[in-house]
Amino acid sequence: MDALEAGKPYEVAAAISGISPRAAWQWKREDEEFAEDTARARLVGASVLHDRVAGGDEKGAGFGPAKAALELLRRRFPKEYGDKVQIGVARELDKILDAVQGVCSPDDFERILARLAAIDSEDETGEDTGE
Numbered sequence: 001m002d003a004l005e006a007g008k009p010y011e012v013a014a015a016i017s018g019i020s021p022r023a024a025w026q027w028k029r030e031d032e033e034f035a036e037d038t039a040r041a042r043l044v045g046a047s048v049l050h051d052r053v054a055g056g057d058e059k060g061a062g063f064g065p066a067k068a069a070l071e072l073l074r075r076r077f078p079k080e081y082g083d084k085v086q087i088g089v090a091r092e093l094d095k096i097l098d099a100v101q102g103v104c105s106p107d108d109f110e111r112i113l114a115r116l117a118a119i120d121s122e123d124e125t126g127e128d129t130g131e
Contacts, residue, residue, distance in 0.1 A: 004041035
C-alpha cells in the first residue's frame with residue numbers, strides 16, 4: 001500500500017510488494033476490504049501528486065515536477081484530471097481486458113498485463129524496455 005500512497009501505478013505497486021499484477025487485480029475483485037484499502041491508498045497517492053502540482057514548477061522549468069505530476073494525475077484519474085475523451089477510452093479498455101481475461105489462460109493474461117504495465121512504464125519514463 002505504501003507504493004500506492006506514494007503515487008505509483010497499481011501494477012508497479014504490486015510488483016514492489018512482490019505480487020504479480022494479475023494476482024493483485026484478482027484480489028481486488030475478490031476481496032472487498034483489499035479493494036477498499038487499495039482505493040484509499042490510490043487516493044492518498046493522488047493527493048501527493050496533487051500537492052506537487054499545486055506547488056508549481058520553478059520559473060523557466062519547461063516540464064518540471066509539477067507538470068509531470070499533473071500528467072500522471074491525468075492518466076491515472078482521467079475523470080477528475082483528464083480530458084473527457086480519456087474516460088471513454090478507459091472504460092473501453094476495462095471492457096477489453098475483461099473479455100481478454102475470459103478467453104485467455106491465466107498465464108497468458110498475466111503476460112498481457114505485464115506487457116501493458118511495461119508499456120505504461122515506457123510512457124511515463126520515455127524509456128523503451130525492449131519487450
